[in-house]
Amino acid sequence: MALIASISGIRGTxxxxxxxxxxxxxxxxxxxxxxxxIHQDNTQGSRKIVVGRDARISGEMVNNIVCGTLMAAGFDxxxxxxxxxxxxxxxxxxxxxxxxxxxxxxxxxxxxxxLKLLNRNGEFLNAxxxxxxxxxxxxxxxxxxxxxxxxxxxxxxxxNSIHIQKILELPLVDIDxxxxxxFTVAIDAVNSVGGIVVPQLLNALGVKYIEKINCxxxxxxxxxxxxxPQHLTEIAEKMKSGKIDVGFVVDPDVDRLAIVCEDxxxxxxxYTLVSVADYVLQNTPGNTVSxxxxxxxxxxxxxxxxxxxxxxxxxEVNVVEKMKENAxxxxxxxxxxxxxxxxxxxxxxxxxxxxxxxxxAKSKLTVSQLRGSYPNYVISKNRIDIxxxxxxxxxxxKLKQHYRNEQINEIDGVKIDLADGWIHLxxxxxxxxxxxxxxxxxxxxxDELTNEVRKVIG
Numbered sequence: 001m002a003l004i005a006s007i008s009g010i011r012g013t014x015x016x017x018x019x020x021x022x023x024x025x026x027x028x029x030x031x032x033x034x035x036x037x038i039h040q041d042n043t044q045g046s047r048k049i050v051v052g053r054d055a056r057i058s059g060e061m062v063n064n065i066v067c068g069t070l071m072a073a074g075f076d077x078x079x080x081x082x083x084x085x086x087x088x089x090x091x092x093x094x095x096x097x098x099x100x101x102x103x104x105x106x107x108x109x110x111x112x113x114x115l116k117l118l119n120r121n122g123e124f125l126n127a128x129x130x131x132x133x134x135x136x137x138x139x140x141x142x143x144x145x146x147x148x149x150x151x152x153x154x155x156x157x158x159x160n161s162i163h164i165q166k167i168l169e170l171p172l173v174d175i176d177x178x179x180x181x182x183f184t185v186a187i188d189a190v191n192s193v194g195g196i197v198v199p200q201l202l203n204a205l206g207v208k209y210i211e212k213i214n215c216x217x218x219x220x221x222x223x224x225x226x227x228x229p230q231h232l233t234e235i236a237e238k239m240k241s242g243k244i245d246v247g248f249v250v251d252p253d254v255d256r257l258a259i260v261c262e263d264x265x266x267x268x269x270x271y272t273l274v275s276v277a278d279y280v281l282q283n284t285p286g287n288t289v290s291x292x293x294x295x296x297x298x299x300x301x302x303x304x305x306x307x308x309x310x311x312x313x314x315x316e317v318n319v320v321e322k323m324k325e326n327a328x329x330x331x332x333x334x335x336x337x338x339x340x341x342x343x344x345x346x347x348x349x350x351x352x353x354x355x356x357x358x359x360x361a362k363s364k365l366t367v368s369q370l371r372g373s374y375p376n377y378v379i380s381k382n383r384i385d386i387x388x389x390x391x392x393x394x395x396x397x398k399l400k401q402h403y404r405n406e407q408i409n410e411i412d413g414v415k416i417d418l419a420d421g422w423i424h425l426x427x428x429x430x431x432x433x434x435x436x437x438x439x440x441x442x443x444x445x446x447d448e449l450t451n452e453v454r455k456v457i458g
Contacts, residue, residue, distance in 0.1 A: 194349070387432070
């Protein structure tokens with residue numbers, strides 16, 4: 001059993017002894033700590049918190065405990081039920097709530113679940129705020145409301161429609177162009193909430209032919225839920241029939257988007273953001289942001305349209321902060337996460353789908369031809385499992401020393417910029433692993449860099 005309490009949220013496996021995993025006792029403790037933090041930070045006086053969840057098997061159990069605990073802390077709960085992460089973020093703002101909790105472990109397997117914590121702007125807590133929640137949880141410095149001050153719960157089941165309407169109203173979402181293109185679209189939603197909301201969005205965009213794969217929101221994930229090429233063989237085979245124009249794959253909470261070409265080849269999760277940014281920048285030139293682990297192609301596309309590219313530390317909250325600092329009009333992460341502030345400041349696969357289809361329809365290209373129009377880089381993404389006793393700083397120092405004559409960035413782990421590529425080594429905030437990302441012009445060179453890093457850090 002595992003429990004990872006970090007500034008990125010509370011994530012753990014379901015079950016186990018009281019001191020292990022994400023169980024009722026830990027759920028009450030961390031939800032109470034969040035409620036206490038919101039109470040202290042609540043400058044607008046709202047007593048409302050939004051709660052949404054993905055379709056994980058444990059979701060209903062976790063949801064009941066979280067909602068009950070918030071009510072015990074004196075907050076009114078708006079329970080929006082099965083909802084994506086971006087839908088919940090929008091609901092927080094729409095409800096003028098003091099904060100929100102999304103119950104999802106994102107791309108983790110089905111025996112994991114997590115609490116993602118939102119501020120009143122529908123954005124993830126920053127590092128200082130997350131640390132404050134952890135401190136409150138550790139000290140158990142929280143109180144519950146008396147019987148006359150308990151919160152109430154209301155249920156809302158219309159936020160998918162509200163979210164979709166918000167997307168349809170974006171000036172760059174061209175419904176007529178998408179409808180006229182007469183696309184056939186496949187969607188793999190890994191049997192979570194994407195199976196509900198993505199078809200609804202496609203219907204609203206005028207897509208008549210939808211091939212649904214794993215769209216039953218049962219929580220029984222049909223494959224590893226991280227939308228990586230090795231996990232997407234089913235939709236890839238389906239695409240090889242030649243009868244489908246584009247395939248979309250979303251993770252369980254629908255904030256990451258992978259795209260499959262009409263021939264079954266992978267568009268590349270790194271290029272989801274690149275393609276959407278290219279379309280946005282064609283129409284509204286400006287600045288862009290992605291994290292340190294994302295492809296150089298976004299930098300190249302941004303420069304093409306006269307904008308400036310900026311890199312942030314890994315993590316949605318860091319990307320959003322950097323976007324605000326530099327007035328970026330589009331940004332995100334190389335894991336298929338698109339952030340388009342014209343809609344809201346959070347990764348949103350639904351926004352990504354709508355903008356991508358608008359771009360595809362207007363380009364008159366196939367998906368593979370569109371992919372071929374962008375600068376080509378290859379990223380090798382690898383991981384090293386570590387134990388709690390691993391000296392993370394020692395590994396980073398070894399890499400710094402080895403590449404001491406190269407350009408080094410230390411805002412998040414260690415990133416080495418080379419003439420023909422880059423290396424990024426960092427410890428994950430959500431799993432007990434180190435991530436090794438290396439990018440170059442060819443697969444061979446990217447793999448060579450990865451192997452070199454493994455040798456250096458031992």
